[in-house]
Amino acid sequence: MTKILIVEDDLNICNFVKTILSTHCYQVITAHNSKNGEMMFHSHRPDLLILDLGLPDGDGMDFLRKVRKEFSTPIIVLSARMD
Numbered sequence: 753m754t755k756i757l758i759v760e761d762d763l764n765i766c767n768f769v770k771t772i773l774s775t776h777c778y779q780v781i782t783a784h785n786s787k788n789g790e791m792m793f794h795s796h797r798p799d800l801l802i803l804d805l806g807l808p809d810g811d812g813m814d815f816l817r818k819v820r821k822e823f824s825t826p827i828i829v830l831s832a833r834m835d
Contacts, residue, residue, distance in 0.1 A: 757798035759789035786810035
């Protein structure tokens, strides 16, 4: 089963995406801030990361850079950031 990590602080968005993916037989793990996202990423090694850039405890771009230094895991950015 494909494992997907969603790092998103907006609970409505996170739950919506999780529900859609779960009904299509994906294993979904969630985190609501950068710190927990990094911990979940390293402990679960997901096949795909869905990442919000505007996290409450850090910049999602920093999280993305950390992942990219070691892993080639596909990343989808799901964010309302304008720049």
